Amino acid sequence: MATTAPFARFEWMIAWRYIRAKRAEGGVSVMTWISLIGITLAVFALIATLALRTGFRAQFIDTMLGANAHVTVYQQNTVAGTDIVSYLIADYDQLAGRIAAVPGVLRAAPLVRAQVMANRGNGNAGVEVFGISADDLNEIPLVAQRPDEARGTLDRFDEGIAIGWGVAQELGVTVGDRIRIISPNGVRTAMGTSPRTGAFEVVYIFRAGLDLIDRTRIYMPLDEAQLFFNRDGVADEIEVSLETPDAVDEIGPQIAAAAGENALLSDWKSRLSGFNNALNMQDNFIFILLSLLVLIATLNIVSGLVMLVKNKGRDIGILRTMGLTEGSILRVFFIVGASIGTIGTLCGVLLGVVFSLNIAHVYALVDQVSGNGVSGLEAQGFFFPDAILEWGDMVATIALSLALSWVITIFPARRAARMNPVEALRYE
Structure with missing residues (x-):
């Protein structure tokens, strides 16, 4: 058949x-x-x-990464002739330049970070200060690129500070007001280290849309932060943003190679591993x-x-x-x-x-x-x-x-x- x-x-x-x-x-x-x-x-x-x-x-x-680094680069160095370990970055401009040249990296910004107390009148708020250059701040999406949610302008950032919406509410301030920043690690004297205070004008109020940022963050010009927090000529870290955040596993080793053997990396996936x-x-x-x-x-x-x-x-x-x-x-x-x-x-x-x-x-x-x-x-x-x-x-x-x-x-x-x-x- x-x-x-x-x-x-x-x-x-x-x-x-x-x-x-x-x-x-x-x-x-x-x-x-x-x-x-x-x-x-x-x-x-x-x-x-x-x-x-x-x-x-x-x-x-x-939202979580719109005002945070995708990768944070630190340096671990031993002070010559001692056993003291320092995490301060002296050649931060050169280091940021090498990292920014890595394919897939959007920007690399040197930062000075410190936790302080913000005060105005009877209002107090525990905040974290980020010392950053004006150019780098303008590249942060949820801070500089949401004009409808912000007050003031970043054109005068070198003359003052930028604060989160929640910080402004807690202190009861608006653009043009001055607030005091109190740092516990301040002036070194014969009697020890005494708190350092400074008054700064609020030139910009941003609203990132995340309370963790809006209620705790202040941005200060990098050179001002270096002077205020005794970081003359150094930075605490390099904040790195990627074109594709999910590509951090592939780009991370390249950033580490560009940063050198003393570099320590922390990426957003490890920081937000639970989420x-x-x-x-x-x-x-x-x-x-x-x-x-x-x-x-x-x-x-x-x-x-x-x-x-x-x-x-x-x-x-x-x-x-x-x-x-x-x-x-x-x-x-x-x-x-x-x-x-x-x-x-x-x-x-x-x-x-x-x-x-x-x-x-x-x-x-x-x-x-x-x-x-x-x-x-x-x-x-x-x-x-x-x-x-x-x-x-x-x-x-x-x-x-x-x-x-x-x-x-x-x-x-x-x-x-x-x-x-x-x-x-x-x-x-």
Whole structure:
């Protein structure tokens, strides 16, 4: 007997006829539509949720790192002739230049850091002062690049200081007021070290959107900070920003090589390891839970195929007596189920992409329907993430949906292929 190639044209024709068959013809068109819609919605939910998850992660990292270093470089040196270890960086300009030349590094800024007390009248606040140059400060996104959230101007930064919104509220100051900075490590005298105080004009008030920054941070010109904190000619660290924060594992060794053998590095992933691990675990759980929706949706294909095999028992018997092999029957019903899964997957991906690309319109619609619910929550400090589509998430979703719908189709298709044609036609 001559054999035909797998997935021959007639197998596709029979499968297509079964997909379109109505209940009166022994088909299950209603179940076909239910299966198709179910897979479409499940894939859509997975694509949209993963896009929102990626957007939330990106915004969260941008907020956490928008005013913080991606990599911090220190130096550990031993003072000549002693066992004293110093972490001060003397050649900070040259070191920053070498680090800035590393591919993938956006900027490298020398810093002087110290914890002090800020005071004005009866208001006091424990703050951290960052001594930084005006050019480097202008490159910090959440501090210098949010004019709608700031007061004052950085054009006069060399004449004063920039403080966070929370610090300004706690001290009750605004642009143009002067505050006192009190450092416990101040003037060295014969009686020891006495606190050093200084009065500085507030020329800029920034709002980074993170209390950890807004309530604790003050920026001071680098040369002023060096003088005030006894750091004449030295810096405490080099703050490094990367073009792609997630690339810190690849760029870190290059920065270490440029910084020299006495360099010590601290990156954002190690500093925020708890948050990072929590986000990764959340990502995995979200994908697993939503994958169950896809699995449940594909089970509808099995139900529909089982009913179709039962209703088409007579057809299967006739096709077998006409010479169709078990393999041909299996492929016919496999094509039926796989086609439903494939079409549903493509429709779900299309809906998910359209939803993600128009998330701003979705928020606007929800805002309109709920009576400014979204705007009200944003005013209270909540933020609604953008939807960011990633090829990896889309490929994983498509592969998962197709794999489940194709594999699960094999079982009812094998049942149809193994049906005895004599038994199928006995009572016809």
